[in-house]
Amino acid sequence: MQRLPELWRGQRRGLLVRLAATGLGQAAIAAVTAVLTPRLLSVPDRTIQLQLATALVAMALVLGGLRVMERVLGEKLGQDYVHEVRMHLIRAALAGRGPSVGVTIARTTNDLSSVRNWIVLGIVPLLVGVPMVAGSLLALLFLSPPLAASVALPLALLGVVLGLLAPRVRERAAALRRTRGKLAGVITDTVQARDSVVTAGGTDREIRRLAQDSRELGRRAVSRAVLSGALRGSAASVATVAMVVVGATGAITRVEPATIATAFIIVGMLATPVSDLGRVSEYRQSFRVAQRILAPEMERSRRQRQHERELDRNGNLRPREGNGIGVVHLADLEPGGQPAPDLVAHPGEVVVVRSRDPQRVRELVDLLVQPGSLRDEWLLVDGQNLSGMSSLQRRDFVSVAAPEFGLERSTIARAVRYRAPQSDEDVMDTLDAVGLGDDVRRLDRGERTMLSRGGEPLNLQQRMRLLLARAWYGSPPLVVLDRIDAGLGPEGRRLMAEGLKSTPGVTLLISDRADQLAPGHRVWDLDADPQSTAMDPQHLAAVTGAIEQDKEDDA
DSSP states (O other): OOOOOOSSSHHHHHHHHHHHHHHHHHHHHHHHHHEEEEEEEOOOHHHHHHHHHHHHHHHHHHHHHHHHHHHHHHHHHHHHHHHHHHHHHHHHSSSSSOOOOOHHIIIIIIIIIHOOOOOOOOOIIHHHHHHHHHHHHHHHHHHHHHHHHHOOOOOHHHHHHHHHHHHHHHHHHHHHHHHHHHHHHHHHHHHHHHHHHHHHTTTTHHHHHHHHHHHHHHHHHHHHHHHHHHHHHHHHHHHHHHHHHHHHHHHHOOOOOHHHHHHHHHHHHHHHHHHHHHHHHHHHHHHHHHHHHHHHHHHHHHHHHHHHHHHHOOOOOOOOTTTTTTTTEEEHHHGGGSOOOOEOOOTTEEEEEEEESHHHHHHHHHHSSTTSSSSSSSSEEEEEEGGGHHHHHTTTOOOOOEETTOSSEEEHHHHTTOOOTTOOOOOHHHHHHTTTTHHHHHHHHHGEEBBBBBBBBHHHHHHHHHHHHHHHHHHEEEEEEEEGGGGGHHHHHHHHHHHHHHOOSSSEETTHHHHHHHOOOOEEEETTTTTTEEEEEGGGHHHHHHHHHHHHHHH
């Protein structure tokens, strides 16, 4: 069953135990108050009265301290839990093509706020408030059973009201969440398309569309607020109603005034916990809506993490000897669900990938990038089979550059070394090779310039050159250039063509300018007869022995 992480786990166990202790401490204070207050009101000795009053004031201060501790421990508990969920969400988003940026942002903000509120303002009040209420009722029962019943009755009615309103609160919370997520996605798409919107004079049109969605969000929020207000109002009125009922019960049953006064004090102590408990249902329903959205992503993240760990443990990295070193052999591939011919290429070759269906090319690139996504393919690169490798292992053998690849927030130097973070090779040589070296040197901080918002302060062509530099950095055995030339400009393409002549590994090139970038290249046609092999015949004999040996080892 899809679920969120366990709450009773790691350091959160200690926090939960300490929170329960604060609840028991508050219950104990209520019990002691029930014992001391009648004595304070009945004892004639002023010295004893002063001592009892001092003790009750001290207990009130301790109660305040426990409430502070409850708030701090509750926030620690909530933040620790939300941190774990957030890391799972980010891992799931990075694992493959997921939801839009707007939906991802909504999940990591709004939905996580619902999770945090349920932990801090839902579970914590339950954990602390229930012992407090139970202890207070027991203390009242010790003092006067009729007064205890007069307090228990409004609390029971509150429970009935919460139970009746909870399902409707969940429905309205779900509707609000859907509307908020839709608006976040629309805003993200609109902002990303701002250049085309402004150029086409569509600013007012987009604003009107967003205004309509925004007003709908407001209506949904007000609709939920009606029921939320009913929940909170009911809880807030319980203490007042309980005091009235206690007073009336005491007068009817002729309970001693000191006992009634004690009951009033205990009811006053219950006012805050009961008010907090009144919000629990609201936060619970919002959490259940968020859980339905987040749980599948959590499961995807767990499977991805588990798969990566299995690949790390069972990776097939091993030293190789023989003529297969440096050769790329891709076989048993079915991009788009259709078999493709095998490919065997030797170091320094540029192989142009083609297909009538662009989706087949896209799936081929994904197969090379995604770690262990399928286990039946034969992906031999530099003597190693990529099929069972994790992303950390695979990055040493394959690099990819594509226009849609974004740049993370980092320095330029880190961006170039991102695939090979342990390398101490100078990045400026690679930047010079793509024509970006002089531009970087002119920046105030040079290669230490911090990139943000997808690559600023670099312009679009400079960002494409940076991605190309990252792909070439460290001379990986296999480089995949997926239409990266489209954003390079004429000079950038000229430098790319020069670089392809000296690239030591195999290059898989996806481009409409292949003749210009790599004259004399070889073509790998994914739509060709699968029985054919895209291979230079003079290298067939040199690699066949190594390939067959690898297959026997894996079998």
